[in-house]
Amino acid sequence: MNRRDLLKSGLIAGTGAMLTGSLASTAVANTDRRNIPQVGGCTIITKKRTLGTGKAALTVPALYVGCMGMQSGRGLTPDEKSMEKLIQQAYDRGCNFFDTAEGYSGGKNEELLGRAIASIRKNVLISTKFTVDLTKNSPVNDNRPERIKAACEASLRRLKTDVIDLYHQHRIDRSVPIEDVAGAVSDLIKEGKVRYFGLSEVSAETIRRAHQVHPVTTVQSEYHLMFRKPETEVFATLQELGIGFTAYSPTNRGFLGGSLTEYADMKTNDIRGDWPRFTPEALRANARILQVVSDFGKTRGMTSAQVSMAWMMHKYPFIVPLFGTTKLSHLEEDLRTADFTLSQNEITELEDKVSKFPVMGERYDATQQERVEC
Numbered sequence: 001m002n003r004r005d006l007l008k009s010g011l012i013a014g015t016g017a018m019l020t021g022s023l024a025s026t027a028v029a030n031t032d033r034r035n036i037p038q039v040g041g042c043t044i045i046t047k048k049r050t051l052g053t054g055k056a057a058l059t060v061p062a063l064y065v066g067c068m069g070m071q072s073g074r075g076l077t078p079d080e081k082s083m084e085k086l087i088q089q090a091y092d093r094g095c096n097f098f099d100t101a102e103g104y105s106g107g108k109n110e111e112l113l114g115r116a117i118a119s120i121r122k123n124v125l126i127s128t129k130f131t132v133d134l135t136k137n138s139p140v141n142d143n144r145p146e147r148i149k150a151a152c153e154a155s156l157r158r159l160k161t162d163v164i165d166l167y168h169q170h171r172i173d174r175s176v177p178i179e180d181v182a183g184a185v186s187d188l189i190k191e192g193k194v195r196y197f198g199l200s201e202v203s204a205e206t207i208r209r210a211h212q213v214h215p216v217t218t219v220q221s222e223y224h225l226m227f228r229k230p231e232t233e234v235f236a237t238l239q240e241l242g243i244g245f246t247a248y249s250p251t252n253r254g255f256l257g258g259s260l261t262e263y264a265d266m267k268t269n270d271i272r273g274d275w276p277r278f279t280p281e282a283l284r285a286n287a288r289i290l291q292v293v294s295d296f297g298k299t300r301g302m303t304s305a306q307v308s309m310a311w312m313m314h315k316y317p318f319i320v321p322l323f324g325t326t327k328l329s330h331l332e333e334d335l336r337t338a339d340f341t342l343s344q345n346e347i348t349e350l351e352d353k354v355s356k357f358p359v360m361g362e363r364y365d366a367t368q369q370e371r372v373e374c
């Protein structure tokens with residue numbers, strides 16, 4: 001039986017069937033699924049999770065793809081056509097949820113995503129972020145309400161769409177109360193330019209204050225086996241308020257995928273090279289952690305990247321890992337994480353083994369650390 005027959009028989013779910021619940025009724029309305037282009041490949045991920053609750057609930061694939069590293073920050077600059085194709089390949093494999101930001105590559109990353117999804121827009125969920133206008137020579141955090149509204153218009157233009165599904169504050173602006181930020185996004189939601197509100201790298205207190213003004217759907221922050229700080233306060237608040245969490249850099253920016261060693265060249269187009277956790281000394285010391293994660297996976301048929309993401313997915317039901325890649329093989333490997341199950345005992349075993357080796361090096365340098373609340 002070929003893929004078309006399987007789809008007809010209902011044995012596998014087509015990508016167009018990914019959207020369910022309240023979002024499906026708005027995003028897929030009037031869409032003729034027969035016109036949705038397919039670019040080859042096969043569905044890999046059908047599992048979904050819901051971020052947020054009540055009117056702020058958004059049902060999404062259980063893992064999602066970040067586009068930042070397709071152009072900058074991770075040392076690789078593949079040609080844009082290949083990356084547009086990779087985004088379409090993710091869609092064809094069942095992932096219709098993509099993250100970008102106005103600050104990535106000075107807006108070019110939003111343009112890349114906009115081009116890649118132009119013909120499938122109605123079935124795709126766009127996650128983007130405001131704060132850092134890198135089109136300026138010296139980027140600053142600017143979350144004044146009028147700037148957020150202007151940023152939204154510019155993002156809509158770059159993304160070639162009339163609505164942003166999930167709009168995050170990327171970084172706090174200490175000169176603007178979070179209530180004003182939440183109010184500006186709330187206005188955009190009332191105007192139909194944004195659907196859901198997200199935050200990034202904020203404290204429990206900021207989450208609570210923002211949520212009082214407008215329900216927050218998700219918080220997007222760094223979280224992985226080598227950085228578990230959100231567990232201390234943020235997760236309790238998210239659980240109490242019914243907010244989701246999208247874990248960015250779930251493989252510690254590739255390190256837990258095994259693709260980085262102390263010999264990696266991180267001097268060109270790679271922000272990791274500036275950070276203490278990615279010095280040759282730290283990479284050498286932390287290789288013991290990678291070995292533990294890798295060994296754990298070997299007895300379960302999992303790669304170290306899959307272990308890293310399955311660990312968080314089974315630890316907390318409200319987490320959706322947000323990974324980045326430039327390669328089809330990694331894309332497929334990462335999406336397949338949703339096929340694995342880890343028991344509570346296995347989670348504890350992994351954590352015990354990893355905790356024997358202290359992590360060397362802070363995740364950010366002082367400048368970046370100043371911009372986050374965690």
Ligand SMILES: NC(=O)c1ccc[n+]([C@@H]2O[C@H](COP(=O)([O-])OP(=O)(O)OC[C@H]3O[C@@H](n4cnc5c(N)ncnc54)[C@H](OP(=O)(O)O)[C@@H]3O)[C@@H](O)[C@H]2O)c1
Nearest residue numbers: 066067068248249250251253254257305323324325326330
């Ligand atoms: N809110 C924020 O402040 C913030 C900050 C950072 C990132 N983000 C978002 O999060 C997304 C993901 O961040 P990230 O790029 O740091 O995530 P990541 O998935 O932890 O790291 C990406 C790196 O891992 C490698 N990789 C991916 N899958 C792999 C696999 N199976 N085996 C080995 N290596 C693998 C990639 O290399 P290949 O290209 O070779 O696959 C890439 O270098 C970004 O695109 C962005 O959208 C948000």
